[in-house]
Amino acid sequence: MADGMELNSEGDNLSEFEKPNISGWAKASLIMGILGLTALPVIGAILAIVFARIAKKKILYDDFLGGDGLATAGQTLGIIGLLLVAIAVFILLMQARLKAFVDDFFNWDTIKVWWPRVGHAFLTTLKLAVVSEFFILIVGLLIALLKLSKVKVFRFIATVYIDVIRGLPLILQIFIIYFGLSYLGLNLSRFAAGAVALTVCYSAYEAEIYRAGIESIHKGQMEASRSLGMTYLQSMRYVVLPQAIRRVIPPLSNEFIMLTKDTALVAFIGLEEAFLVGKEGMGKDANVAPLVGVAIFFLLVTIPMMRVVQYLEVRLAKGD
Amino acid sequence: MIRIVDLHKKFGDFVALNGINLEVKASQVVVVVGPSGSGKSTMLRCVNGLEHATRGNIYIEGIDVTHKATDINKVREKVGMVFQSFNLFPHLTALKNVTLAPLKVKNMSTDEANETALALLDKVGLKDKSDAYPAHLSGGQQQRVAIARALAMGPDVMLFDEVTSALDPELVSEVLDTMKDLALEGMTMMVVTHEMGFAKEVGTRLIFMDEGVVVEDGDPTQIFNNPQHPRTQDFFSKILSHM
Numbered sequence: 260m261a262d263g264m265e266l267n268s269e270g271d272n273l274s275e276f277e278k279p280n281i282s283g284w285a286k287a288s289l290i291m292g293i294l295g296l297t298a299l300p301v302i303g304a305i306l307a308i309v310f311a312r313i314a315k316k317k318i319l320y321d322d323f324l325g326g327d328g329l330a331t332a333g334q335t336l337g338i339i340g341l342l343l344v345a346i347a348v349f350i351l352l353m354q355a356r357l358k359a360f361v362d363d364f365f366n367w368d369t370i371k372v373w374w375p376r377v378g379h380a381f382l383t384t385l386k387l388a389v390v391s392e393f394f395i396l397i398v399g400l401l402i403a404l405l406k407l408s409k410v411k412v413f414r415f416i417a418t419v420y421i422d423v424i425r426g427l428p429l430i431l432q433i434f435i436i437y438f439g440l441s442y443l444g445l446n447l448s449r450f451a452a453g454a455v456a457l458t459v460c461y462s463a464y465e466a467e468i469y470r471a472g473i474e475s476i477h478k479g480q481m482e483a484s485r486s487l488g489m490t491y492l493q494s495m496r497y498v499v500l501p502q503a504i505r506r507v508i509p510p511l512s513n514e515f516i517m518l519t520k521d522t523a524l525v526a527f528i529g530l531e532e533a534f535l536v537g538k539e540g541m542g543k544d545a546n547v548a549p550l551v552g553v554a555i556f557f558l559l560v561t562i563p564m565m566r567v568v569q570y571l572e573v574r575l576a577k578g579d
Numbered sequence: 580m581i582r583i584v585d586l587h588k589k590f591g592d593f594v595a596l597n598g599i600n601l602e603v604k605a606s607q608v609v610v611v612v613g614p615s616g617s618g619k620s621t622m623l624r625c626v627n628g629l630e631h632a633t634r635g636n637i638y639i640e641g642i643d644v645t646h647k648a649t650d651i652n653k654v655r656e657k658v659g660m661v662f663q664s665f666n667l668f669p670h671l672t673a674l675k676n677v678t679l680a681p682l683k684v685k686n687m688s689t690d691e692a693n694e695t696a697l698a699l700l701d702k703v704g705l706k707d708k709s710d711a712y713p714a715h716l717s718g719g720q721q722q723r724v725a726i727a728r729a730l731a732m733g734p735d736v737m738l739f740d741e742v743t744s745a746l747d748p749e750l751v752s753e754v755l756d757t758m759k760d761l762a763l764e765g766m767t768m769m770v771v772t773h774e775m776g777f778a779k780e781v782g783t784r785l786i787f788m789d790e791g792v793v794v795e796d797g798d799p800t801q802i803f804n805n806p807q808h809p810r811t812q813d814f815f816s817k818i819l820s821h822m
Contacts (some may be wrong), residue, residue, distance in 0.1 A: 482629055483666035483725075487680035487732055488656035497679060501670050 284314035285329035292336025301344055307337030369548035373540040377549060380536040381556045387450060387532060388519040391457040395518070396511070398458060399465030404495070406470055417466070424463035430524050432456045437528045453525035461518055465511060472507035473499060505575055512568040516561050533557070580605045580736060580767050581626060586635035588621055588791075595621040597791035599635070603736075606765045610772060610782035610799065614814060617788040619771040623738050626769065627658045640735065656684060659729030663741040665721045667713040667728070673700060674709040677728045684732070692731075699727040703757050719750030723757055730761075737761065739770040755781075775818065779803060787811045 288310035295303030311334035315327065350357065406417035424432070436459070437452035447455065476499050484494040526535035533553045540549025581603040588596035596618045603609050611619045624630040626637055628644055628651045637644045644654055668676050677696035681687045687695070700706045703723040705716075713721050722742055729737060739758065743751045755774060759781045762768055772778065778785055778799045785799035787808075795802055795811045806812045 477664075477666070479662060479664050479666035480668065483660075483662060484668070484680070485652075486627055486629065486655055486658075486660040487728070488652050488684045489680055490652055493683050497683060498668050502668075505670070 284310050284317060285327070285333065288314055288333025289329050289336070290333075292333040292340065295337050295340035296343070300340065304337040304340030304344070307333045307340070311337065364547050364551055366546055366548040369540070369544050369546045370552045372544075373537070373549040373552055377533055377536050377540070377552045377556060380531055381533040381553075383450070383530070384519070384522050384532040384534075384556075385560070387453055387457070387522045387525065387530075388515070391454045391461070391522075392515055392518060394454070394458040395461045395465055395514075398462035400469050402462055402466035403469035403473065406466060407473060421463045421466055424460055425467075429456070429460050429521055430527060432460050433524055433528060449525065449528050449530040452528065453522070453530055456525075457518060457521065461514060465514055468507050468510045468514070469503070472503040475506060476502050508575060509568055509572045512564070512571060516564050516568070519561060519564070520557065580607075580640060581769070582636075582638040583622070583626070584636045584638070586622065586625060586637065587633045588618070588625060588630060589633045594791055596625070596632075599791075599793060601786070601793065601796075603767065603769060605735075605767050606783075608762045608768045608770065608781055608783045609786060610770045610778040610784070611786045611788060612772065612775070612778065612814075613788035613794075616790075618791040619788050620740050622788070623660075623740050623769060623771050626736075626738060627655055627660055629660075652684070656732050657735045658738060659732060659734035659736070660738045660740065661722070661725050661729050661742045663744050665713075665718070665725045665745075667721050667725055669713050672710050672712055673705065673716070673724045673727075676713070676724060677731045680728070681731050696727070696731060699730050700724070702730075702760075703727045704753070717750060718746045719753045722746065722750075722754045726754075726757055726761075736767045736769070739768065739772065741771050741773070743772065743774060773818070775803070787814065789814070 288307050291299075291303045291307035291310055293303075295301075295305075295307050297303075311330040314330035314333075402417050402420060405413045406421065408414055408417075433453060433456040436456040437447070437449065440447055440452065440455075473495075480498050480502070481494050484498040485491070489497070522532060523534035526532060526538065529535070533556055534550075537550040537553035540552075541547055581601070583599050583601040586596050586599040587594075595616075599618075599622055611622070613619050621630055625632050626639070626644070632645045635645065639654060639658060642654060643649055644651070667673075668679070671679065674693065674696050677699060678687075678689075678692040681692045681695065682689065697706060697709060700709050703726055705720060705723055705727070708716060708720060708724075713724070716724065725742075726737075742758075743754050746754065751774070755777050758768070758770070758777070762781045770777070770782070782799045785795075785797060785802045786793055787795040787802065787806075787810075789810050794808050795806065802811065803815065806815055
């Protein structure tokens with residue numbers, strides 16, 4: 260060990276581990292990586308990856324600007340080089356098929372024709388989502404409170420509800436509610452049945468989210484407010500729920516995004532919302548393009564919602 | 580004022596309280612000390628119903644707190660509690676923390692509630708912090724707001740559960756001073772604490788608990804200078820060795 264040590268003027272020991280050690284293999288890997296993207300396609304890329312593996316085996320420590328970093332860079336360039344070649348080959352081989360794909364899925368003429376009808380139907384989609392969400396937020400909270408109740412019967416009812424509903428596919432629930440209720444004499448419109456089914460289903464999931472939020476509030480908050488003479492309900496209303504709801508806004512917002520997409524399932528009982536119209540268009544024009552139009556409408560709404568949720572998560576986390 | 584009769588409390592198989600008999604008279608400042616697990620906090624929490632007694636009764640101003648039919652919310656209006664972890668409501672300002680219960684439980688008018696709250700915050704020395712949120716207050720300040728909040732309901736008894744144990748040392752005295760003022764005004768207090776200085780200076784009665792029972796009960800100075808029971812002697816020798 261003493262042989263490998265140098266003393267500098269301050270008297271510190273510099274072992275050979277502290278001297279920068281840029282392996283030749285690492286440099287070679289980087290060079291091959293660059294060549295792999297330019298003058299020497301496949302071969303350069305493969306050599307880059309090979310050299311990088313050798314270099315990494317020889318490097319004793321992590322050093323970004325030293326050997327390890329260069330080797331990783333070389334390896335990455337090599338992988339990119341190989342991928343680009345693979346994609347180019349794929350496009351070449353599938354040229355005819357790709358053209359057919361684009362003509363079918365992205366047929367702008369067909370999309371333009373169906374755009375207004377799909378757009379109009381999408382309003383129904385949005386209406387269904389918003390109306391359902393209103394009831395889901397309320398029913399979900401009620402069920403959560405039942406589940407947290409001191410009364411055993413209430414807890415039992417809530418648990419059965421949550422378990423059964425979460426255990427069944429949503430499409431099944433939509434059918435059972437639409438057709439089942441009509442046999443019982445209650446003739447709901449397709450929209451109403453859809454809203455009821457979505458409410459029943461999503462409130463079970465959101466009840467669990469509410470419950471987790473409420474339970475995440477420190478027990479001391481409830482104890483302090485009860486000690487002041489407030490009832491359980493007053494404590495919930497003025498102390499626990501205001502805090503819990505702030506915490507569950509991000510997960511509830513995510514649920515709303517999922518709900519907006521699940522409205523498409525109500526097409527299967529014949530509600531004229533966006534997906535149904537798109538499907539009709541696809542049938543009539545033998546072209547998938549109308550569904551692409553539907554997709555575009557959904558993304559125009561869901562992607563901004565995702566950004567909103569992200570923003571809320573950051574804002575609300577700061578408050579904590 | 581408070582009468583604890585043969586109080587027992589079990590958590591599963593663990594016996595936390597094994598027969599407590601205690602009487603607290605008006606304006607007494609009863610300081611409860613003892614090792615961890617002795618049951619001091621459990622006893623305090625039984626007094627205002629946060630824990631349910633397994634056996635025994637607790638009477639506050641004649642009302643049986645342990646009886647199922649008693650309206651515990653009404654009892655709690657007369658019994659204020661301050662916690663080790665402060666438990667201030669983080670989404671409300673100091674002022675709103677103090678006015679919440681009077682507004683919702685006593686149906687006070689907003690003006691009256693604000694007036695009372697500001698007076699209490701002034702009393703604990705935090706009038707200028709009335710619009711601050713708990714997150715912007717130091718531990719000592721938060722605890723003093725908690726005391727003001729408990730006082731806002733006009734209790735006859737105040738329970739303090741190790742209220743300085745979670746505070747940085749330099750913040751402890753501001754809280755103890757507030758409690759001392761309260762004692763001098765004649766408030767009936769039950770204080771679970773490790774602060775022996777407070778016990779000697781402000782306490783009118785010292786209770787030493789160990790393993791769920793009251794081991795010694797008497798004048799603080801007397802017990803400090805001349806602990807009778809070996810367990811008490813053992814406890815004090817451990818505590819006072821680094822004071």
